[in-house]
Amino acid sequence: MNKTLLLFKTMVKMHFSMVGKDEKFKFNVFIISIALIPIGIMWMFLLNTIISSLYLVLEPTGHESIIIATGLVLTGILLLFTSIPSILSSFYFAEDIEDYLAMPFHPYQLVIGKSLAPLLTIYGLSAVIIVPILFFYGLASGGGILFALNGFLTFIFFPLIPFILSSLMVMVLMRYANISKNKDRTKLVAGMFSLFLIVGFNVIIRLNQDTEQLSQGFATWVEQQDQLLWNFTKFLPNVYAATNALEVEVWWHSILFLILFLLITVIAMALFIVFGQRFYYQGVLGIAGGGKGKKVANIETRTSSRSILWSYTIKELKTIIRTPAFFMNCVINSLFAPFFIFIMMFIDENIGAMADTLQSIAPKSILLAMFLFSLFVLGTNATATSSISREGTNWFTNLYMPIQPKTILYGKLLAAWIVEFVSIVLLLILFGFVINVPIIVLLLWLILVIGGSWISNLIGVYIDIYNPKLNWNDEQQVFKSRFAPLLSLLILFFGFGTLVLSLWFLPFVTNVWITFLILSIVIGASIYFTQRKLIQTVHNQFMYIMEK
Template sequence: MSKYISLLKVFLKSTETMKNKNKKSLISLVVLLIIGMLPLVKNIIDIINKGYDALSLINQQGIIVSLGLSFVSVMIFFFGSFYILNSFYFSESIESILYLPLKQSQILGAKFTLVVIYQYIIQGVFALPLIIVYGIKANEGIIYYIYSLIIFLINPIVPLVIASIIVMFIMKFSNTFKNKDRIKTFSGILLFIIILPLTMYIQKLAQKGISPKEFQNLVKGSSGFNLDVISNLFLSSKFASLSLINSKNISGILNLAVFILINLLFIALFTWVGEKLYFKGVIGISAVSSKRKRLNKKEIEKLSLKKSKLRAYVEKEIKLIFRTPPYVLNGVISGVILPVIFIGSMIFGGDMKDIIPSISGNLYDSGMVSFIFIISLGIFLFLGAMNPLSSTGVSREGSSIYLNKYMPVNYETILMSKVISSFIIEGITTLIWIIPVFIVLKLPITISLSILLISIVTIIFSNLIGTVIDLNFPKLNWDNEQEAIKKNLNPFINLFLSIIIGGIIIYSSYKFNLDSLYTFIYIFSIILILDIVVYFLLKTKGQKLFESIK
């Protein structure tokens, strides 16, 4: 047991959050994460409230607990599957641990416990509102909350054991997934695909609301939704919900005992299967395979073509971004996902249904067009600052940044390659979502082109100022790429400055009360001037800052 606990402590200390020595940065990130989750939690609370009130009319309010805990188990299963894959097979030190004098059960137990701990975050978002709201509305006593705490701590075990067995079985018999960069990118994209519709659907339910009749039809099965199938997806969730619903009588403690027994049996099953499958699948996981290809004369000539230094560095930066999963997920995919979530939430929330006709019907009104230009500036500044590619470009060099100083390339070329590469990626991701918006809003060509021009100068500004910020506060001491981009405060500094600058421009545009043409000229000119100023700042002071980095 002592070796298991010691190994668990090592795993916890080696995670990105625990390795972050800057406590203020860690606290800031946690606070921002909590603030970002508040709208989702509020929507969940609204759904639980409405569901309880509707089901209480037919004395079936306990079903909200059964359905809620089953939903939480499903979420843990999906999210846990990807975390298990990365933690069990693709962590940096996994193979070195295998040679230590440790039992298989100790390594498996420590790894599994680490995954369980991280799943408490998901439970905190989805299960705590359920437990608290139901407890208050049902006027439950202290026993209910004691049962809730026990269930909260144990509930992730069954879905994670099932997910672990599936992952171990796949990794035992498959060599396809042994490229960890690809699997990390794939799993991250898949998580985005899962989260996006789920977030939109929850927001739709919370804003639209569900009538008591709809909830009653849900319970009776007349809506075509089989509640029994959902509530029995994970057997442990059924007994957990019965324990909470009957916490005031003997049935509650009996169901809790069955719940605990089921989880103990699943732990035994996990240990047995793990010893049969895990180590056969993890040995040699870090081995790298390569493909040999014979090049013909044309291919050799193509690879040997002389390129400008700037182009070569830009291509190097883009290839590095797309070959590194954290950069792809946080810099490329998020550049598409964030706007889609923003726009999709309005569509599913019903706001867009009122906005679209009013915008489309007033496109010949100068005030409406001016409003569109002002809002566009705010959106592009916000999304440009939120994309961390430019504000981590120098930080991504890490401890190898000194190699650039030995290259026969001036510092301006190196810095501009970072600006241009991030601009190209952000520009492409912007086009992916902005063109459908133009089509939906039925914007005329002139207005669309004007917005595109505003987007170009704004994205240039975000990338220039982001690079300047990163030169002043580079984060070069990191152990893996994820720290360089996710544990870096430079994107937040960029966002803070962008909010201030955008606020000043938007406020002045509003106060001047210009018509649409002059509003466009004013916004475009101000941002273009800022681009020129920051470019010269990067060209002069930026090179000195880069030279001073050691």
């Protein structure tokens, strides 16, 4: 037990270590925290409205506890699936796993220690969902000290069950599946599964948005009073126990269910330790094994003469595509917004009316709105803001290759631009074939957004050069707790947002061609000065990036 606590404490210190973190990093964390406050206030207001309304409806029927049960079930399902990529990355695919294997620890001790990163993600989501639900439910029901105590224990122990279930599935899969030659594919499939689960959930809600039908179905469901709560939560016993524990009208009844809830959690933790001891080492050793049946190709048939710039660009693209963490954060996440909007509008029955309304809007306003929205989508892409950081400790190899720093810079910029071009194509389909934007406006937008994409990448690479994150053990750390993507988006959105608003209200800018001309001049000038400054920065900072 002492070794387990020592290992966990060591991993906690390494994860939260501020060694090498300058004051700029701390300031960035502070700014991000401040920026999240308005979003948190809006989320709290929304939850308070929903819970208060539901409580007024359900309290006369005696089924107000369904609010807690629903929140816990949805949270449990969300945690169950979203934790799988983090568990895979931390348990099996972290760079430091081989270092721990040589130490005198049991498999279950390593599993407990490696649970830190996934648990941080899970408790973060739980704090955003479970805590507000319990807080506003307590206000509505007038819960006292016993409710507060049970709610606190629920928040502490409830996320462990979804985490343990996900861990057990992953450990069994990694033990018996042929993962050794499909390591990257496994992480990619897990991440995309979580993403498509979220999209699918929203699509189902969208398809079933008839409020009268939903209200009637919900009323009929509530009228089924016999074993209602059990029928709702029987596939997650800890939800049933936790919900009854939070019903504090009869204190001893609440205490008994609290004990049952804690007992279920303890049993799950025991299973987690047993499975970790039984399956973890075999799964890790299976990854270390080499793949079989690989063909040896003739290198002469696979080489061709190409420019250094294009070769470096292809190298960057292959790194992004073949590394699941990079592919998910640089490609898939950037496609989420246009893909999600495309799905929502495709299944919207009023899309024809929207297209007709668009015909009555001035082309200038359409162009400005499309351009500003596109900048927001492109600004959220993390390819440019991670261009230097993706190299990690291998950055020093660029110092020895016979390639000019400017060529490396343009290779990274071109790779980021190609990745963003996929989002541009999706937006083009959305605007041109779904919303039916006029063809002239669509062509002008396409020219502007291509230039906007390049300036977006210039800003992102410039920020990453001055504050790269090279000392990472897991590819996910390149994108976690970083201020660079948000800073790039704010610079891009504030600068061009101010310009768009000015052009929108200026009385003498009434023609779409004048609007296009002004935007083109500003984008061209921005590209010239930013690119010139970036090249100077690369020549000055190229040798010193490793020291950051």
